[in-house]
Each structure stands twice: as structure tokens, then as C-alpha cells.
Amino acid sequence: MSIKLTIDGKEVEADLGATILQTARKYGIYIPTLCDNPALEPYGGCRLCLVEVEGMPKPTTSCTTPVTEGMKVKTATPTVERLRKTVIELLLSDHPNDCMICERAGDCKLQEFAYFYGLRANRFYGKRRQYTKQDGNPFIERNMDKCILCGQCVRVCNEVQGVGAIDIAYRGFDAKVCPSFERDLNCEFCGQCVSVCPTGALSGRIWEKKGRALNVKEVETTCSYCGCGCQLNLHVRGNEIARVSSKPDTHNEGWLCVKGRFGYEFITSPDRLKTPLIKKDGKFTEATWDEAIAYIAARFKKIVEDHGPDSLAGLSSARCTNEENFLFQKFMRAVIGTNNVDHCARL
């Protein structure tokens, strides 16, 4: 069923159950948001997406309010603009404001709103949250004094990752996102939370000082760790990866696991093998691919001749795709002639 309404005087159509924000986005009408994420349940926490609806006594959050027939929505009245500005000012009054050295500068929603609302001076000041950092893990860096309590990390961990490693603790101004009993983070380290954080509160450990928005180009590629083949978006500066993200319109819907997101250091590792090695006189020596393959083929042939095909066994890797694994077992059965074939994931 389709519903007709107007947003800023423009007649639009929406599906039953859609929110005002979803409808506005469909028509390219911009409403500022900090806690909304199209992939997550509506939250209504940041209060930035307030709009005025004719007949409603007060502004309402567009991210949580379902559309109704004949609704008249205004997204940028002086009242809601004033409220948005107050919200940003309040957030900034409890923020370290150290964009100078923040990993997210240039790519931070809070910074962007401060810029658009021209907020240099702030009417509000007072206590600021200050936390001691306690990240023993090698993956995620938490700067919780930059957290704006948008709750996206909590929701993504629950709704998408299904882990529930973090939630909000304490009340009021002291409210804080943390693992239970404020212990150190000990989870899957998928970094889904990092990927949705609109500010510099969550970041990758190994991304530190690798470059921000400037001179960074994005390269799309496929993760080589497993058969899922998640689409990666490498942020590359010079010839080095500064960080890894993924886009929502991929088959993995923008979500990654710890390996795809943080496990790329092998690329520049000095231990990384770049050519095949053949052991000669008890020592590994570099060889070309042709040499190596010819050597293997010759040895396989000899072994099969001398001892029969069942004297060979093949073990495949989870890093291969399904197609590669299929080819591998086919090769073992049809070419070598043995059913001795297995896979590391079964061990």
C-alpha cells in the first residue's frame, strides 16, 4: 500500500510502515542524522533528525515516526534548525574537540555538523567526560570521550553480529558504552562497531597515523581470506593501506570479519613469500613458477608410478573459493586418481 504525503511542500509517496526519514531519503531530501543507520533498527537518540509535522504539538524525530496519509512534513523550519544547533552545541560541550590529531577528522559526522552550523563559540560549557584508555586487544582502539552515545555500535553488535559484547552502562551524563562490568573489550573483533561509529570514538589500532582523508584513494578488492569473498574497500595512501572498510551495496552488505578488516599486515610483511622455493641440497632456493610446477608434476608422476595414486593425499584451504576447492578435489580424483582429499575447515 502506498501513502501520499508532502515533505517541504513536495508531494511524495511512501510504503506503509516507512518512516519520514526513509521517505525523505528516497526523494533526496536531506535530513541531518547522527544515530540513524539504515541497516539498524530506528533509535531516536541523537534528536538531530527532528522535523515538524502539521498537527503535531512538538517536533518529532523523522527516523522513528512512520508516515501517515496526508501528513505534511517540514524538514528545515527555524524551530528544528534551532534545536539541531542546540543538540550539536551540547555534544560539543562534552567533547575533546581535538580534530587536529583525530583519526576521523575530515570523515567525522560531528565535525561536519559543527562546520555546517558554524559552531566555533559554544553557549554551553561544563564538565567533560574523561576516561582512561584500556584496550589490551590488538584490533580496536576506543576513545570513549569522543563518543556521542549514538548507540550504533551497541545495535550493530546485537542486531548484525549477534554478539552483544557492549551496551550502555550508567545513567545520565555518565552513561557510557562498554563491555559488561567495564572489562576490557573481548569479543569477535569484527569491527562492525568501528565501521558504524560516526565519530573518532572507535578506530582500528593498526590504522593509527596511517593517514586520514587527504591523499587517500579507495581501492575496491575482494578479501582473500575465505570463500565468502567479501568486498573490501582499501583506503590506500602511497603504497600502504591506511584502513579497510566495505560498502553497504556489496553482497556482504558492508560487514566484514576481523581478518578482512584488520588482517592485512601480511601484505607488506618481510616474511611474505613472493616466489616459490625449491629445496636444493637441504636449502630453500628461489625458483620461478614454471620451474616449481614442472618439478611438482614430475615428482607426483613418479610417486604415482612407484607407489600408486593412493600414496598421495590432497589438503585444501579455507582461503580458497568454492570453485577452487571444487577444482582441487576434481584434480585429485580425476588426474591423480585418489579419493584422498580433505579440507582444513574439517580438521
Next chain:
Amino acid sequence: MEKAKTEIIVGMGTCGITAGASEIYAHAADYARAKGLDVKLSSTSCIGMCHSEVLVDVVVDGFARVTYGNVTIAAIEEIIDSHAAINVPVIKYTIAQMPSYGKVYDDIPVFEQLPYMNKQERVVLSNCGFIDPLSIDDYISHGGYEAVKKVIGAGDPKAAIEIIKASGLRGRGGAGFPTGLKWEFCNKAQSDIKYIICNADEGDPGAFMDRSVLEGDPHAIIEGMLIAGFSIGASYGYVYCRAEYPLAISNLKVAIAAAHERGFLGDSVLNSGFKFNIKIKEGAGAFVCGEETALIASIEGLRGMPRAKPPFPANKGLWGKPTVINNVETLANVPRIIVRGADWFSSFGTEKSKGTKVFALAGKINRGGLIEIPMGITLREIIYDIGGGIPNGKAFKAVQTGGPSGGCLTTAMLDTPVDYESIAKAGSIVGSGGMIVLDEDNCMVNIAKFFLEFTQSESCGKCTPCRIGTKRLYEILDRITNGKGRKGDLELLEELSEDIRAASLCGLGQTAPNPVLSTLRNFREEYAAHIDEKRCPAAVCKPLITFTIIEKTCTGCMACARSCPVNAITGEKKKPHFITPELCIKCGSCFDACKFKSVLKK
């Protein structure tokens, strides 16, 4: 059950126990036994006269029930020796007598005619302080469970809803939403499972009527929930009660077990086929968990944070099922309305606010306590007739209604009728029924700060304006009371207050600025004095006051010097004394100690 000839009944609500009722009870038992007297000792709950705890009633068979107040160990001995032993009441300790029990005594005022009582109308509190809350028979003998029998016997859920609608009953939890209408919405919602929740979170720091009703009349809540459940088609009820109310919870548990035993609860209530069970969920005492969507989240095991409405609980509530949430006091009205009729109920109150409302009268008032009044009597009647006015001849300044969500009403508004509309028009809310009386010695900036300190610490932290905004409001008030207020702070308070009201997610944030706005509206000059003159007119804000000794009238009695905890006062006997300002910590002891009014607080 054989009735003993003489019964001694000790008021053992939380307030009574706090005042020492347990000791009195134990001592009375020992003392009567030692004297070889045949008395039955029992307990009841809070009757609302908190200004006179410990309360003890004595009933000699065939005679009026006599209430004694401020009972001490010595007093209980005298009362037992005289009243229990030889039926001679100890007049000096008596408060009142209740002639309905039998022959009246001379020289004891009649309970209903006490100034504290005669403007009250006890509907919700009718059993509190009279029946034994642990006895289902006591409840039944006072007309209990008649309403359930009537409603289930008639077999028509809609009929009960119609009665509640016609009565005009509105929710007593704060918002004043018509109860019958809420039930009707939920009745119409299609679902195999529905829930009724009794909201006993009672987070308003000044209110304790819900606790009193649960402690003193728990079966009334069970009965109210049964009727609500039957009306909306719910077979499950939850009572969400803060864990800080252990007596309420234990009395309710006893009551639930007794109701099961008698067939009022269970798989087939009164063999009608209607199934109804009640569970108690103890909350951790967060103010925000009284908000219905936060309450639901809390029962579901989630963090108690509100969510946006719609969907409303009547359509999508607990575990996603249609749910009615009603306040304790609302539910306690229900059985009475069913038994006595909608017309009876709506004969109390005003055109739009029907029935009675319980208030917790506190602060600078002679007779504080729990009172129940018909809607529409004036603030003046409550404060002066029921409450007996302001103690120590001080001048009335304002009354704060609606607790941390409400506002203050001034002398000019004393003739405002107490009903939802009139109080709202005067700039406050009825709320859950907190009523704090303030006199000339209260600083209104400090009062606003007190409430903001509460709300900002109770905010759930979900939304920005409430989480950070109320903190900033509090900080501004704090600096004003510390003499560090700046030009423009009042305007800033107003701007921020308006924005928090407009932009917050739930009722907590939306109403949190009310104490600031209403004190600003009514007492702006008092704020200004703090900022412009660095002066606290009520002489409350310590950094802004100084203590000095008036040389002319100081007799040199040395009382002040003896009372000073930091030896800041010097002077010789019979000569004027002197306070060293650098040493003084402004505790006020000398001010209280001086009998000659020679210590000046300014």
C-alpha cells in the same frame, strides 16, 4: 477466628517502622503479657498521618477505636495500663476516635472530624491503616473481591470498560490519560496474548502513595488488575515495583498467594474459565523505569531506556504484545468504582477531573502525610485546613506539585482548584501527587537546583538534550547558587530549558526543565539577586551568606561560641562576641543557638 476483647493495632507501614513501630510492637506484646492482659496485638499499614508516627490504635470490644499518636515506649506502657487494662483512654496521647466501632469516649475528637481528615475523602486509602494487609479475610470483610465477582459474573469485558469510561477515571501515574479509553484500545487490539502491568515504580522522590497502597491494601491492586485483565483480555499481569519497597513486595507476595488459594487468581478465576496470574518484577529503582516503554524494556531484561511512540503499548507493548500499563492508584480505584458505580465516583471532583487524588504533603507544613482529597478543593484548603499551615509562623512562599516534572505555584495561586486542568493552567502539573510546601526560608534557585540534580542523574542517557542538556542546566544553577552566575545566565537557562522540552525523547527530559522555568517565571528577581548582587534573599546559598554577631544585642552568653564546630567565635563572657569570617564554615549552629537573635544571617 475468635476475636480478642481488646485489640492493640500498631501502624507498621514503612513510615511507622522507620519511626520505631517495630520496637513499640514488641514492647507492647511483652508488656501486656507481663501484666497478664488478654489483648490481641496486630498491625496495620500507614493511615497517612506521618506527622504523628508511631501510631497505635486501641479497640476495646464495643467501644470506639482510639488512635494514639507519637507513641513512645513510656506512652505504650501507660496506654496498656490504663486503656487496655481498665478501658480508660490516655487522653494526652490520643489523636482521635472512630465511633463506627462502638461507644464513644469523652474528650476525644472524632476521627472524621479532625481538621486533617474532614476535607479528605478516602476512596483509594479507605482500607489503608484500617485492615490487616496480610489478611485476605479482612479485605473481603471490607467488601473486597465483590467487584471481581460482579464483573466476571456478568461475563462482559466491554461492560466493565463502559463503567470505567463513564466514571471519568484518569490515570494517576502522571499523564492523566482516561483509563477506560486505554482499556478500550487494548481490548480492540487483536492478539492471542495481552498483558496488564501495574506501574509501581514510583520514582518521584516526594511521593509514596503507591507504596502505601501496596503495603496497606495489596488485594485492591490484585483486584484492580484482575478487572483490567478481564476487560482487555489479558491473562498475565506484572507488577513492576522498585526493589527499595521490600515491605510492599512482601505484602503483595502474601496477598498473591492468598488470592491463589481462594481461587481469585489461577487457571480459572472463580471457576469462570478466565485465567489470570500475576508476577512481580523488581526494578532497580530508576526514575526513568516508571516511563512505560522503559518499564517494558526493563521487564524484558533490557536496559531501561524509553523508545519513541508510536507504536503505543496498547498495540505493541511487552514482548511485542498489546499491553495496558496502569498506575497503582489508578488500579486501586477500579474495584471501588465497579462496586459503587460510575455515578458515585464522578460525584467527586470537577467537570473533567473526577474522583479523588492522593497527595504526599511534605515540606514546611504542620501536618504532613498522605492525604486523599476530592479533586477540585483548593491548594489553600489543602495547605491550611488539612495541613495546618506553615510551622513556626513563617510565611508561605510556594508549593511544588508534580515533583521533578512539575512546577511551583505561588501565593497568588493558592485558590487554584486542584484538578488536572486548573493546575496545568496555573503552570504546574498534578503529576503523581507530590506536594512540597516551601516557606520564606527556601531559596527558589536552590529548589530548582535540587530537582535538576535529581533529573540529570536519573536521565537514561539515550538522548542528547536530556543527557547533556539537563547536566548543563544543573551546572548553570549550581554556579548561580555559588555566586558565580554571569550576565545572560537567565536567558541561557530559558533557551536551554525550552530546547530540552521540545527536543527530548521521553517525558523525563520533556518535563525536567519545568522546575527551572516555573521558578524563573515566578521568582525571577530572586535569581537576579544571586547573579547581580551576589545575594541569596532567603539566606540559603552558603557561598552568598555571611554570619555576623550584632554587637548591640549580643549578651555575651557564649552559646554561639560553644555551638561553633570550628571555634570561629571569640569573645569574653558578657561581652559581645565576634565571628572570624575566614574560619566560619557557615554551618548555622550559632544562628540556631543564640536565644537573643543576635546572630545575623544575610
